[in-house]
Amino acid sequence: MATIYEVSKLAGVSLATVSRVMNKNTPVRESTRKKVEAAMAELGYRPNSIAQSLASSRSNSIGILVSELHGPFYGAMISSIEAEFRTAGKHVIIAAGHSEEATERDGIEFLLSRNCDALILHVEAVSDEYLVQLKAKEIPFVLINRQVPAIEGHCISLNNKLGGYLATQVLLKQGHRELGYISGPLWKADAQDRYRGHKLALQEAGIDWDERRLFEGDFHESGGSDGIKYLLGQGLAFTGLICANDEMASGAMTEAREQGLSIPQQLSIIGFDNVMLSHYTYPKLTTIDYPIAAMGQMAARWVLKHIYQQQSLQLQLVFEPKVIERDSCVSQSSTAR
Known part of the structure; x- marks a missing residue:
């Protein structure tokens, strides 16, 4: 199995440059990126996601907790979130809370155990106090379809x-x-x-x-x-x-x-x-x-802006029905x- 060192040698660049190309977290010249990607393809190199996570302190994965996995409402929401992250080179892990407090808590703990960089939560049964405590623990998350005044900047909601x-x-x-x-x-x-x-x-x-x-x-x-x-x-x-x-x-x-x-x-x-x-x-x-698809997309952009430092993104936190x-x-x- 090819190693990152072999990729570095074949491409004629440093290990740090190969890492930047793989993690997509720092701008790299287009010609350099193409050399690294060509070397990876020639050697059949597949990045080790665990090693990438350790090296960058990011897993490039986001946890999504929804009430249910069936039905057109949640399908539209999850699809829009996944599409936004896929474009940004990120991946999602999905769990269901079934509108039950214990199951929602378990789902959040599961996603955190998967080393997700941030969470997008559509939760209904856990209390506002629990969510405020999550923020106090510096767990990065954004809520969809919920307003919690104490953490208003983390809430994307509909009137x-x-x-x-x-x-x-x-x-x-x-x-x-x-x-x-x-x-x-x-x-x-x-x-x-x-x-x-x-x-x-x-x-x-x-x-x-x-x-x-x-x-x-x-x-x-x-x-x-x-x-x-x-x-x-x-x-x-x-x-x-x-x-x-x-x-x-x-x-x-x-x-x-x-x-x-x-x-x-x-x-x-x-x-x-x-x-x-x-x-x-x-x-x-x-x-x-x-507009649940637009709200899901906005939740993804909240994560991209606050967690992955894509500062140019504009956010809308409250949506109006029509x-x-x-x-x-x-x-x-x-x-x-």
């Missing part, structure tokens, strides 16, 4: 309250005043904020909120289906339905049809996230755009109920 408000405004502006709401798990901060935005829009419209019009879902398709069954079982009329994510909206649309309702003629439905499936429901789903109008909502005057 979820505004998103819930905008979703409700869509239906109110179309004349709907009898509304149902399927939330995510209300122990989660994003679900709480979207629900708060919904109630604020109702309050501004002079509509009293009836708790029977709320179903607490699970952010999965089954939550939307169960929500429709529950709301219909309350015996309350509703011509509009807000779902706190697109997966639940999809489940609600399927169940509504099975209950004999036509969409949007009898029931207008709006989702939240603007994931890929919202393009393929019938009718196409009106939703709130959650309405994506499609075909699942119509004016109340068009409904038959």
Whole structure:
């Protein structure tokens, strides 16, 4: 097996220069880089990542902890993070926390044990205090979809309250005043904020909120289906339905049809996230755009700037939702109920 010394000799450069080419952490003249890469190719030399890590104090790997590995939401986030790091010559290690405190803690410890240079965390169950303690230990990390005031500079978040408000405004502006709401798990901060935005829009419209019009879902398709069954079982009329994510909206649309309702003629439905499936429901789903891919990319850039010293990168920490109008909502005057 070829060694770094043989590469150095064949290329006619120092060991330090070979190391700089491999680690990509210091500018090297293009002609020199090509000589080193040609020597590596001729000798069949493959850098030892452990040795590189010891030499540079960097592993060039970043840990990503997400709530789940399935579904279009997390897929879009992870893909954008990985693409940004791949372009920068870095690699990712991925773990899942499953929205459970112990599992999230274990995931963080696992990623740290893999000598990751930094962590990107989409965590929901660990406390703010735990995250503040991580920072106090000088563990480099950035949060996605979470605001912790004490570590605000480490947080990349969406204005979820505004998103819930905008979703409700869509239906109110179309004349709907009898509304149902399927939330995510209300122990989660994003679900709480979207629900708060919904109630604020109702309050501004002079509509009293009836708790029977709320179903607490699970952010999965089954939550939307169960929500429709529950709301219909309350015996309350509703011509509009807000779902706190697109997966639940999809489940609600399927169940509504099975209950004999036509969409949007009898029931207008709006989702939240603007994931890929919202393009393929019938009718196409009106939703709130959650720019999770852009937020994932920004988390990667946060790491590249703060950990790998790419100072020219510009960061955005707070993102704003926007309405994506499609075909699942119509004016109340068009409904038959």
